[in-house]
Amino acid sequence: MTRLLGCDFSSSPSKRKPIVVAWGEFAGDRVSLKSLEQYPTLSAFSDCLQINREWVGGFDLPFGLPRELVLSLGWPTAWHACMQHYAQLSRVQIRLAFAQFCQARPVGGKFAHRATDQPAGSSPSMKWVNPPVAFMMHAGVPLLLQAGVHFPGLHDGDTQRVALETYPGMWARRVLQRQSYKNDAVAKQNTERWIARKNLLHALVWGHDDLPMRLKLSAAMADRLVDDASGDSLDAVMCMLQAGWAQQQHAHGDALYGLPADMDRLEGWIVNA
Secondary structure (H helix, E strand, O other), rough: EEEEEEEEOOOOOOOOOOOEEEEEEEEOOOEEEEEEEOOOHHHHHHHHHHHOOEEEEEEEOOOOOOHHHHHHHOOOOHHHHHHHHHHHHHHHHHHHHHHHHHHOOOOOOOOOOOHHHHOOOOOOOOOOOOHHHHHHHHHHHHHHHHHEEEEEEOOOOEEEEEEOOHHHHHHHHHHHOOOOOOOHHHHHHHHHHHHHHHHHHHHHHHEOOOOOEEEEOOOHHHHHHHHHOOOOHHHHHHHHHHHHHHHHHHOOOOOOOOOOOOOOOOOOOOOOO
């Protein structure tokens, strides 16, 4: 049985803020959460990708840049070549290039967006602060390429290990609207956010009109998800569920795992957006 992977990624992981990976598998029409793993370094996470075989994974990091930005900077417009070029740059070089692009644009429209950003409600993939998703892509996509995984619609690789861009915030908003359910700052880890995580998990387990997958898990694992005030564990699980939805589409004959057939093959797309 193909395993499902969900990853809450960090571009600068540490023991305090590790990369969190949720592992699961289908149990009937649900996805059963089997384990949660933490990786305090990019090297340890890379080893996880190399060692584990036969999975469909959802990764909470961008897989592409806006076409408008790439054209403006004169970077390669083929996805693999663009990512190779991007990986060779330093974070300082990326920040400078993106900041110069933004300076020439009007207030309220500083960032370029991908087509998937509006339906997903996601941050621009060129954003380098709050959250630094541009650096997450810079750290994460090269590791996935080095592992030789398959990127549906973007780059052919080992079809036993399939990498998809997922975004847990999209599903969280379908349940909670704009209510906050997580915060890394201890002072902001309050009862209201704990209740929000409880309500979000309830929707994942018992079903919600706007969520296409349901979760199965133990009581101990449920407590662990609710008690993780950073929300990283819950985010990894939602990425795993989105990967499960994509795997269902593939099982029904969709080679793109539910991604739109007409998506921009430079920008990529977020699963279920």
